Amino acid sequence: MTLRRSTATAVAALSTLLLATVAAPAVALEPAPEPTTAPESAVAPDQTSAAIPEPTATPEPTASPEPTAAPEPTASPEPTAEPTPAPTAEPQPTEAPAAPADLDALAQQLLTMDPAVHAVVPQESGALALYVTAADLADATVAFAERFAERVVVEDIGAPFTTQATDDVVGGAGYQFRLDATTTVACSIGFTAWTPDGGDAVLTAGHCAEGRSDLEAELTLPSMDPPAGGAGGIAWTPLGTLGFAQFGQPGNPAGATTLDSVDIAAIDVADDSPLTLLPAVTDWSTASSDDLAASSTPIARIGAAEPGMPVSASGRTSGLVSGAVVGGLGWATINGPQGATVVHGFSTNFATLNGDSGGAVFSGDAALGVVSGSNGTLTWVADIGNALAQTGGYSLRLDLAEPRVTGPADLSVLGTGSTITGTAHPSTTLTVAYGEQSQQVPVDAAGAWSWTVPAEAGEYTLRLSVRDAGFNVSDTVEVPITVWPVAAQQPAVDEQPAKVPAEPAAVEAAPAAAAPTCTAGVDCLAESGVDPTATLAAASALFALAIPFLAISRRRARATA
Structure with a gap:
């Protein structure tokens, strides 16, 4: 196993510490002696030995008392009798050594001192897991794990962890076309894109291809590009093959004051x-970490440049520069190795430098164009919307916002x-989508949508996502809902039909009393048992009560007349 000298020195010192821990019968650890630093003349400037932090010494445990010897038997009265020797104490079994209090600290030292230890992870059980490359472990690490096996679990994960973000490609990153074995052309990526059939691609300036159609592109190492203080031009990894390029009009490199006079190119990224x-810039x-995506702006739409609009440009030479749009859309003559070419676009009030060509120009989350040229004071930008229309089907990669539910407030009822x-x-x-079913719902130009829940009651988990007319798809959002069976609701008051007066309900008449049976020639009232005298008296009383009311009514009638 090959180690840098400083790392080897540190591991050797740690080995001394840990092996001493393993060999020592006591549980406590003594501070390790300071490692001897090699003379400066024998060590390279970037390989100076680092002092190893001393672990906190654990107090020495109190020694266990010696077993008390059994009392000597009483001597025999005979003077010649020798005293019986004390019985020999039986050896006690040795207990497993307890882990030192600074076991965690020692494990963390291993993480920094042994390159084969890749992680130290506390477990719920109280143990420590070491993620390692077992074949490369230092002897001290092996001894440490064996010494404290009851607290340390070693897991062989094979290879160390490496960052994956450096494989992310975003707008503004640097790349170069290799024209031949010794000549390269350095430019910048404008925006990530899709090929006409949905493959991966990036967009840049057409003039970067210098009239060629058979070029291979390779990304340059961000930490060595000018924004990070480097000279640039350090190839990192293959990017792709030139798929489309146009500088000027089709078949007319000089261009003209027409919408098809553009500066655009596309690089197709291999499927594998x-x-x-x-979709970000x-x-x-x-850049120093080679992870340009770690600090970037998502691109969600294609915008149109307007006078005074705030705008920024990102490229492999200038980094990020900002200013404003000057004037509106128009045409400018861009001078390059192939001559002068008229390009449709707009101007900004800041300059860009060699190598920024093709870089992203954007405002907020809107892509506006790619850098076409600069005069040291202003930058001319090829309008992205118009340029894409000339590419035969390439489209911009966009960060589509996840769908959101705005109502009703309670989705459980x-x-x-x-x-x-x-x-x-x-x-x-x-x-x-829910269960095995899926429905498509249009989203209007204002970003609003509505959807009717299933007719069958039950619990559902909706999976919501959106897709544009190209290949961009948003992340999926899961929304739980509960649908209850309910009776058809009455329409709102202002939607109810005019009411028609209902016919008065028929009142069922009470059954008529049976007519008394009267014998011909006999008084019927007398025969029925009704007293005619009482009946006449009641009638007379009612008539007497009615006379005053009749009088009042007559007086009111005269007054009215």
């Missing part, structure tokens, strides 16, 4: 490439026939 293309603040509303990326198609 390990690169991951992201870097600000170059994380939805009645059959209820409507869910929400927002999503404008002018896209929303997919609502």
Whole structure:
């Protein structure tokens, strides 16, 4: 196993510490002696030995008391009798050594001192797991793990952890076309894109291809590009093959004042490439880590440049520069190795440098164009919307916003026939999937959508995503809902039909009393048992009560007349 000298020195010192721990019968650890530093003349400037932090010494445990010897038997009265020797104490079994209090600290030292230890992970059981490359472990690490096997678990994970973000490709990153074995052309990526059939691609300036159609592109190492303080031009990994390039009009490199006079190119990324293309533009603040995606701006749409609009450009020479749009869309003559070419686009009030060509020009989350040229004061930008129309089907990679539900507030008490509303990326198609079913819902230009819940009651988990007219798809959002069976609801008051007066309900007449049976020639009242005298008296009383009311009515009538 090959180690840098400083690392080897540190591991050797740690080995001394740990092996001493293993060999010592006591549980406590003594501080390790300071390692001897090699003379400066014998060590390279970047390989100076580092002092190893001393572990906190654990107090010496109190020694166990010696077993008390059994008392000597009483001597025999005979003077010649010798005293019986004390019985020999039986040896006690040795207990497993307890782990020192600074076991965690020692394990962390291993993480920094032994390159074959890749992680130290505390377990719920209280043990420590060491993730290692077993074949390369230092002897001290092996001894440490064996010494404290009851607390240390070693897991062989094979290879060390490595960052994966450096494989992410974003707008503004540097690349170069290799024209021949000794000549390269350095430019910048504008935006990540899709090929006409949905493959990976990036967009850049057409003039970077210098009239060629058979070029291979390779990414340059961000940490060695000018924004990170390097000279640039250090090839990192293959990017792809030139798929399209146009500088000027088709068949007319000089161009003209027409919309098809552009400066655009596309590089097709191989299907088996390990690169991951992201719809974002870097600000170059994380270039030293070679992870340009770590600080970047998502691109969600194609915008149109307007006078005074704030705008930024990202490229492999200048990094990120910002300013504003000057004037509106027009044409400019761009002078290059192939001559002068007229390009449709707009101007900004800041300059860009050699190598920034093709770089992203954007405002907020809107892509505006790619750098076409600069005069040291202003930058001319090829309008991306118009340029894409000339590429034969290439499209921009966009970061589509996830769909959101805006109503109703409580999705757990939805009645059959209820409507869910929400927002999503404008002018896209929303997919609502649940179980084995899937439905497509249009999203209008304002980003609004609505969907009617299933007619069958039950619990559902909706999977919502949107897709644009190209190949961009948003992340999927899961939304749980509960639909309850409910009776058809009455329409709103202002939607109810005019009421028709209902016919008065028929009142069922009480059954008529049976007429008394009267014998001919005999008084019927007398025969029925009704007293005619009482009946006449009651009638007379009612008539007497009515006379005053009749009088009042007559007086009111005269007054009215």
